[in-house]
Amino acid sequence: MDHSARVYDDITEMLPNEENPSPLVRLHRLVPQNGSELWAKLEWLNPFGSVKDRAAWEMVRDLEERGELGPGHPGRGLVEPTSGNTGISLAALAAVRGYPMRAVVPSKVPEEKKVLLRVLGADVDVVKDALCPLPGSEDGTIGLAKTYAKAQGHKYAMPNQYENRHNVDAHIRTTGPEIWRQTGGRVSHVFTSLGTCGTVTGLATFLKAKKPSVKVVAVQPSAGHDVPGLRNVSELDVSKLFDPALIDEILEVDFELAYVRARDLARAEGLLAGPSSGLIFEGARRVAERAPVECGVLIFCDNVFKYTSNMLKHLPELAVES
Amino acid sequence: MSDYAHPEVLVSIDWLKQNLDKPGVRIVEVDVDPKLYAAGHIPGAVGFDWTTQLQDQVNRDILSKEGFEALLRKAGIKNSDTVVIYGDASNWFAAYGFWLFKIYGHKEVRLLNGGRAAWLNAPGAPLTPDVKPVTPSDYKVSKVDTSLRAFAPDVLGASKTKKEALVDVRSPDEYTGKVIAPPGMSETAQRGGHVPGATSIPWSTAVNTETGYFKSPDELRSIYLEQKKLDPKKATIAYCRIGERSSHTWFVLTYLLGFPKVRNYDGSWTEYGNLIGAPIEKP
Numbered sequence: 001m002d003h004s005a006r007v008y009d010d011i012t013e014m015l016p017n018e019e020n021p022s023p024l025v026r027l028h029r030l031v032p033q034n035g036s037e038l039w040a041k042l043e044w045l046n047p048f049g050s051v052k053d054r055a056a057w058e059m060v061r062d063l064e065e066r067g068e069l070g071p072g073h074p075g076r077g078l079v080e081p082t083s084g085n086t087g088i089s090l091a092a093l094a095a096v097r098g099y100p101m102r103a104v105v106p107s108k109v110p111e112e113k114k115v116l117l118r119v120l121g122a123d124v125d126v127v128k129d130a131l132c133p134l135p136g137s138e139d140g141t142i143g144l145a146k147t148y149a150k151a152q153g154h155k156y157a158m159p160n161q162y163e164n165r166h167n168v169d170a171h172i173r174t175t176g177p178e179i180w181r182q183t184g185g186r187v188s189h190v191f192t193s194l195g196t197c198g199t200v201t202g203l204a205t206f207l208k209a210k211k212p213s214v215k216v217v218a219v220q221p222s223a224g225h226d227v228p229g230l231r232n233v234s235e236l237d238v239s240k241l242f243d244p245a246l247i248d249e250i251l252e253v254d255f256e257l258a259y260v261r262a263r264d265l266a267r268a269e270g271l272l273a274g275p276s277s278g279l280i281f282e283g284a285r286r287v288a289e290r291a292p293v294e295c296g297v298l299i300f301c302d303n304v305f306k307y308t309s310n311m312l313k314h315l316p317e318l319a320v321e322s
Numbered sequence: 323m324s325d326y327a328h329p330e331v332l333v334s335i336d337w338l339k340q341n342l343d344k345p346g347v348r349i350v351e352v353d354v355d356p357k358l359y360a361a362g363h364i365p366g367a368v369g370f371d372w373t374t375q376l377q378d379q380v381n382r383d384i385l386s387k388e389g390f391e392a393l394l395r396k397a398g399i400k401n402s403d404t405v406v407i408y409g410d411a412s413n414w415f416a417a418y419g420f421w422l423f424k425i426y427g428h429k430e431v432r433l434l435n436g437g438r439a440a441w442l443n444a445p446g447a448p449l450t451p452d453v454k455p456v457t458p459s460d461y462k463v464s465k466v467d468t469s470l471r472a473f474a475p476d477v478l479g480a481s482k483t484k485k486e487a488l489v490d491v492r493s494p495d496e497y498t499g500k501v502i503a504p505p506g507m508s509e510t511a512q513r514g515g516h517v518p519g520a521t522s523i524p525w526s527t528a529v530n531t532e533t534g535y536f537k538s539p540d541e542l543r544s545i546y547l548e549q550k551k552l553d554p555k556k557a558t559i560a561y562c563r564i565g566e567r568s569s570h571t572w573f574v575l576t577y578l579l580g581f582p583k584v585r586n587y588d589g590s591w592t593e594y595g596n597l598i599g600a601p602i603e604k605p
Contacts, residue, residue, distance in 0.1 A: 107506075125357060128506070143410060144361055146442055151362020151449035 011096055014047040015057050021178035022046055024297065029268040030281070036288035038296045040271060040281075041179065044303035048092040049085075051175075051301045055198050056089035058170035059159035060097070068157045069099060077101050079148040079156040081141035083195070083229040084113030085302055086161050091120035102156065104145040109228055112306040161196045163240045171202025179203070179297050180210055189215045189296035191284040193230050193276050194250075197242040199299060204246035215248045219283030225255035226310070227275050229301070251283040258282070259314035262304055274302045275310065324539050327580025331573075332435045332536070333406055335444045342366060342448075348403045352376070352419035353410045353438065362449035364408070364441060368397040368456070372415045372566070376422055384471075384588060387463050390426045398456030401428070401464075408434035408441065412526065412534040417570040421586055427465045433573065436535045470572070472559045472585035474593055478600065481518050486557040488520035491571045492591065496563065497522040499604040502595065509564055511595025515604030517561070523550050525567040528574045542578055554581050561587035561594070 001013050003020045016022045022045050027038045043051035060078075063069040069076060077100030078090055087103035094101035101122040105114060109126075117124050127140040142162065149158035161167045179187055190207060192200045204216040221227045262278030265271045273281070277300035284298050304311065312318055326332070333341075341347045342365060349367035351359050359369030370376055375393060376385050385393065399405060405423060409416030413433050423431045434441065441447045472480075480486035495501045499514030516522070527545055530537055537545070546552050558581055560568040565588025572586040587594075594600055 125361075127355060127357070140355060140410075143439060143442065144355070144358055147358055147362040147449060150442060151451050 011047050012057070012093070015053055016046050016178065017174045018177040018181055021182055024179070024182045025271070027265075027269055027271075027281075027298075030264060030285065032285065032288045034288070035292040036296070037294065038281075038284055038288060038298060039183070040269075040273070040277070040298045040300045041175075042271070043299060043301050044272075044274070048089045049302055049306075050089065051199060051299060052085040052089045054170040054174050055161055055164075055167040055196075056086055056093055056159075058166040058173070059161065059164050060090065060093050062164075062166045063157050063159065069097075073154075073157075075100070076155060076157060079104065079145050079158050080161065081105075081145040082161070084109050084117070084306070085229060086196075087122065088113065088116050088120065090159065091117055091122040094122070095120055100155070102145075102148060104141045104148075106141055108226065110307055110310050112309065113228070116306065161198065165241075167196055167198030168202040168205070168241055171199055172206045175199065175299075176203050176206025176210075179207065183295055183297065185211065186295040187211070187214060187297055188294040189217060189284070189287065190299070191217045191219060191280050191287070191296060192299040193280055193301065194218050194220055194242070195229050195239075197239045199301075201241050201243050201246055203299075204243075208246070216246060217249045217251060217283060217287055218247050219251050219253055219280045221255035221258060221279055222252055225258075226314070227255050227258045227279060228307075228310070230276055230279070249287075251286065253279050253282045253286075255279070256314060259311055261285075262307075262311065263315060263318070266304065271300070272303045272305070273300050274304045274307050275314075276301045326536075326539050326542075326578040328577040331432055331577045333432045334435055335440055335447060338364070338406060338434055338441075339444075339447060346400075346403055348397075348399050348405050350397075350399075350405055350407045350416075350419060351409055351438070352407060352415045354415050355410060358410055358438065360451065362451050365448055365450050365452075366454050367408075368399070368453075370397075370419060372418060376419060384422060384425070387426060387466055390422070391461050391463050394461040395458050398459050399461060400459045401461060402430075404430040404432065406432045406434055408437050410438045412439070412529040412570075413437040414525070414570055415566055417573045418566040420573055421470060421569040425467050425470050426463045427467055436533060439534045469583075470585060472561075472587040474587075474589055474597060474600075476585065477517055477559060477561065477587050477589075477594060480559055481520070481601065484519060486559055486585075487552060488517050489552070489558060489560045489568075489571060489575075490516045490520040490522050491525040491560055491562045491568050492516075492522075493524055494522060496591070499602075503563055503591075507563070509592045511591050513595045513602055515595070515602040516591075517594060518601050518603040520561075520603075521550055521552065523552075523571070525562065525570045528571065528578075536574070536578060539578065542574065546575070546579060552581075554579060556581075557583040557585075559585045559587050561590040563591045564588070565590045 046053040079102040081104045091101045104125045207214045258275035258279035261282045265273045351369045356371045407416045502514040503510045560571040562568040575581040575584045
């Protein structure tokens with residue numbers, strides 16, 4: 001395939017890798033003027049709109065290679081607990097491959113994502129978020145998705161992004177090498193968020209092996225946050241992919257700033273970044289303010305289009321009077 | 323290690339696996355999220371929806387005696403059956419179902435220790451979306467045990483006379499009145515805080531957060547008796563917001579710790595916090 005002409009036989013050929021990396025764009029106006037270099041990796045330019053394209057593709061191919069999906073199981077599709085992006089990537093891949101798809105999402109997920117899942121033909125179950133702490137019940141979405149996979153195994157295979165090593169491997173195979181190549185090995189810091197922890201664990205594994213001095217900074221929203229897809233460390237017990245030994249620093253940022261900085265990134269840098277990118281940017285900005293960051297890479301997971309309703313909720317001044 | 327006061331009310335995953343098809347054993351699933359039953363349940367289990375099937379749909383009340391009889395007849399459950407109840411969230415609403423079965427005098431009722439999550443994660447524990455056809459029974463409630471239920475005057479009396487202990491099983495923020503209800507709840511109250519004299523012991527204190535299983539007898543005794551200083555000989559009333567979390571604590575105090583007289587105040591904060599003139603403590 002010819003990435004320079006961008007002519008493809010099907011959409012999966014556009015999925016990112018070292019030869020076809022997601023863009024790395026330098027930030028200027030919002031960066032502390034102390035010699036710091038901050039670069040945004042625009043994951044929304046992946047074909048299905050987020051960083052999750054990588055893990056979804058890796059997990060689907062693994063299921064196909066193991067014969068869990070495909071000709072050996074006619075009619076069998078996917079079920080996955082998701083706050084949206086993984087579901088959207090999986091639903092799109094399922095559409096290309098002709099598999100049915102069921103996404104189990106928490107009620108907090110923005111309407112835009114639920115509609116996108118339906119646009120892609122997925123069945124969507126909405127699970128009420130924890131009413132109270134629900135010990136031993138796992139996350140409600142995980143419990144329901146596991147139930148489908150176990151009770152209706154002929155209909156559903158469950159990638160389970162919270163436990164699937166391929167979620168980590170996707171970043172060892174693609175994102176890490178892309179960053180290494182795009183920065184010519186200059187990368188000094190990586191800033192990312194915590195969700196399933198596939199990104200942070202994969203990137204840290206790859207980049208620290210290449211260059212042990214690379215600092216991996218995870219930015220998390222304050223407790224009680226409303227930033228879909230992200231988790232506070234106190235909520236991370238659901239992910240088996242979290243490895244604190246690989247993370248140099250965990251920075252907590254007031255979650256409202258996720259929305260403020262997403263707006264700032266659009267207005268000052270022309271980047272239509274989503275709230276999780278806003279949060280990561282604020283974390284990187286604080287680190288750069290402390291001491292110059294030689295070459296920091298920020299993983300901007302997705303764009304703002306899926307969060308217009310959340311933006312309006314948190315930044316009421318964005319409302320347009322009619 | 324010592325045992326629970328009434329260990330026979332709990333069954334294990336292994337016991338249930340071995341008794342799935344045993345005549346005289348019936349399984350009931352009661353979840354916070356009723357979608358779970360439809361997606362998959364323990365083979366042979368009947369699912370009861372706590373909002374539409376275990377409560378009166380007109381008056382604010384538990385399911386009536388006639389309603390309970392009709393529900394169990396339709397489910398083909400007999401008076402002589404051993405009923406094993408399980409559910410999500412560490413048997414949160416399953417315990418409410420257990421309480422209802424006891425109010426209507428069902429003799430042999432059990433909870434599956436660990437609940438739905440433990441079954442889901444147990445190797446070789448089957449789940450199915452298929453609903454097994456049943457033959458309706460002639461279930462009859464012969465006595466109603468109202469002593470398991472407390473009403474607002476009982477709670478006002480207990481608060482005033484201190485003759486009965488009060489346990490508030492809601493979250494610490496509900497107890498202190500920082501919030502009136504957990505976020506997103508439609509049932510609420512006019513005032514926040516707690517019943518004067520009530521001890522705060524959130525319901526989930528009784529379960530192991532990793533596994534969903536009940537804590538060991540020694541751990542439970544250490545929490546409820548030593549740390550929180552509940553008197554096992556004293557009559558006790560548990561309450562929460564709508565009476566479901568407190569049925570979990572009612573179960574723990576009655577069956578696992580052996581308190582002789584525990585009542586569940588199902589009116590709970592959505593009644594008490596709306597009562598004109600009811601005294602409220604709000605630190």
